[in-house]
Amino acid sequence: MAEEKLPTRDEIELDKVLSALADPHRRQVVLDLMEEPADTERTCTSFGLPISKSTSTFHFRVLRQAGLTYDASYGNRRGVSLRRDDIEARFPGLLDAIAKSR
Amino acid sequence: MAEEKLPTRDEIELDKVLSALADPHRRQVVLDLMEEPADTERTCTSFGLPISKSTSTFHFRVLRQAGLTYDASYGNRRGVSLRRDDIEARFPGLLDAIAKSR
Numbered sequence: 001m002a003e004e005k006l007p008t009r010d011e012i013e014l015d016k017v018l019s020a021l022a023d024p025h026r027r028q029v030v031l032d033l034m035e036e037p038a039d040t041e042r043t044c045t046s047f048g049l050p051i052s053k054s055t056s057t058f059h060f061r062v063l064r065q066a067g068l069t070y071d072a073s074y075g076n077r078r079g080v081s082l083r084r085d086d087i088e089a090r091f092p093g094l095l096d097a098i099a100k101s102r
Numbered sequence: 103m104a105e106e107k108l109p110t111r112d113e114i115e116l117d118k119v120l121s122a123l124a125d126p127h128r129r130q131v132v133l134d135l136m137e138e139p140a141d142t143e144r145t146c147t148s149f150g151l152p153i154s155k156s157t158s159t160f161h162f163r164v165l166r167q168a169g170l171t172y173d174a175s176y177g178n179r180r181g182v183s184l185r186r187d188d189i190e191a192r193f194p195g196l197l198d199a200i201a202k203s204r
Contacts, residue, residue, distance in 0.1 A: 014124075014200070015124050015126060018121075018123050022116075022120035022124060027116075091200075093198065097194065097195035097198075098120075100195065101116050
């Protein structure tokens with residue numbers, strides 16, 4: 001499998017971030033991660049999304065490719081963390097405004 | 103043509119608002135309207151979007167149905183205005199955060 005190219009901070013695009021956050025399951029993942037201490041890693045299953053594994057895989061890929069999250073792989077499990085500092089640097093106040101709308 | 107049912111303030115959904123704002127042309131319309139005095143109406147053509155009339159019609163419909171704008175019809179012209187108070191009441195700080203990201 002080719003290595004996935006994720007956007008650096010400066011490459012994160014508002015179009016993709018808003019589109020990623022427009023989905024309620026993806027938004028839930030981001031908002032749940034916002035409530036954790038910085039750089040917390042959670043497994044994909046820990047969010048309890050009521051969707052199939054393949055749909056879940058799709059949603060986590062959208063979040064990652066938009067630049068909202070990082071996935072770390074540890075052999076048989078993965079950890080998802082929020083790129084909160086990157087998003088805040090690029091789009092100040094955006095995540096907080098969305099969290100307030102929860 | 104059946105009358106279009108637009109969302110009331112309480113019916114405005116974050117999913118649809120974020121999805122509407124994820125498109126750069128639609129976002130430009132909203133950000134341009136934010137720079138005008140409240141309730142300013144502008145014609146669809148005044149935004150100078152580099153797209154066809156039918157694509158433009160589609161984008162203005164998405165904005166309207168998401169609850170971001172109102173369209174007023176005056177016979178042979180239409181006026182588009184931003185529902186800024188409604189959006190601010192539902193999602194405080196969201197439009198400002200997006201405007202800062204311009």
